[in-house]
Amino acid sequence: MANLDFIYKRKSIRKFKNQSIPKEDILTLLDAATHAPSPKNQQNWHFVVLQNRDIIKKLTEIVSESHIAIAEIARSETEKTHYMKLLKYYTLFQHAPVVIIVYANDYDMIEYDILKANGASEQRLAEIMAPQSAAQGIGAAVENFLLAATEMGYGACYMTGPTHAKNRIETLINFNKPGYHLMSLIALGVPEENTPPAPKRKPLEEVVTFID
Numbered sequence: 001m002a003n004l005d006f007i008y009k010r011k012s013i014r015k016f017k018n019q020s021i022p023k024e025d026i027l028t029l030l031d032a033a034t035h036a037p038s039p040k041n042q043q044n045w046h047f048v049v050l051q052n053r054d055i056i057k058k059l060t061e062i063v064s065e066s067h068i069a070i071a072e073i074a075r076s077e078t079e080k081t082h083y084m085k086l087l088k089y090y091t092l093f094q095h096a097p098v099v100i101i102v103y104a105n106d107y108d109m110i111e112y113d114i115l116k117a118n119g120a121s122e123q124r125l126a127e128i129m130a131p132q133s134a135a136q137g138i139g140a141a142v143e144n145f146l147l148a149a150t151e152m153g154y155g156a157c158y159m160t161g162p163t164h165a166k167n168r169i170e171t172l173i174n175f176n177k178p179g180y181h182l183m184s185l186i187a188l189g190v191p192e193e194n195t196p197p198a199p200k201r202k203p204l205e206e207v208v209t210f211i212d
Helices: 002-008 023-033 053-072 077-084 110-117 122-129 133-151 161-173
Strands: 045-050 098-105 155-159 180-189
Touching: 002 133, 023 045, 023 133, 045 053, 045 133, 053 077, 053 161, 098 133, 110 122, 133 155, 133 180, 161 180
Parallel strands: none
Antiparallel strands: 045 098, 098 180, 155 180
């Protein structure tokens, strides 16, 4: 198990030191990300790197405003209160020296095209799309990034919550690559000392089934 320490040491880091990260280290982490498995080897990822403090501050404001707007239409005060408690987690990137915005291209699924051209039902087409291959490829790339960051002594947090503001985020960073859409964010930095431990994982007997 000792050889897998880089896996078991990984945890989501939400507090960072005020310390910059060398560009070459960021590129090393992104190179690790691009060596993840990719469905049909489409490598459908693109990474936008933010280090400008003014842009990150504005990004925080955009996510906060979107979050509050959603809270205002909650179905009850209890729901609103619960949702507002999440705001600090959705904006934790504000203190990170680096924010990686992860984009994905649409996944080209030939079996979908074949079935659709032959009049397959909407239910059948939905079944084909259910594995969400594009998202799986992105998840694998992000995990490579996170594990590499842990091995190099950095801390990171994988975030999908802020994507409720994706349209305004895309306008802010002025990134436009045809066919690509925003999927997630990664906050990256040098972790503060004594960060909370990773939450316990479900026992294997609860999540594993052997079929003989």
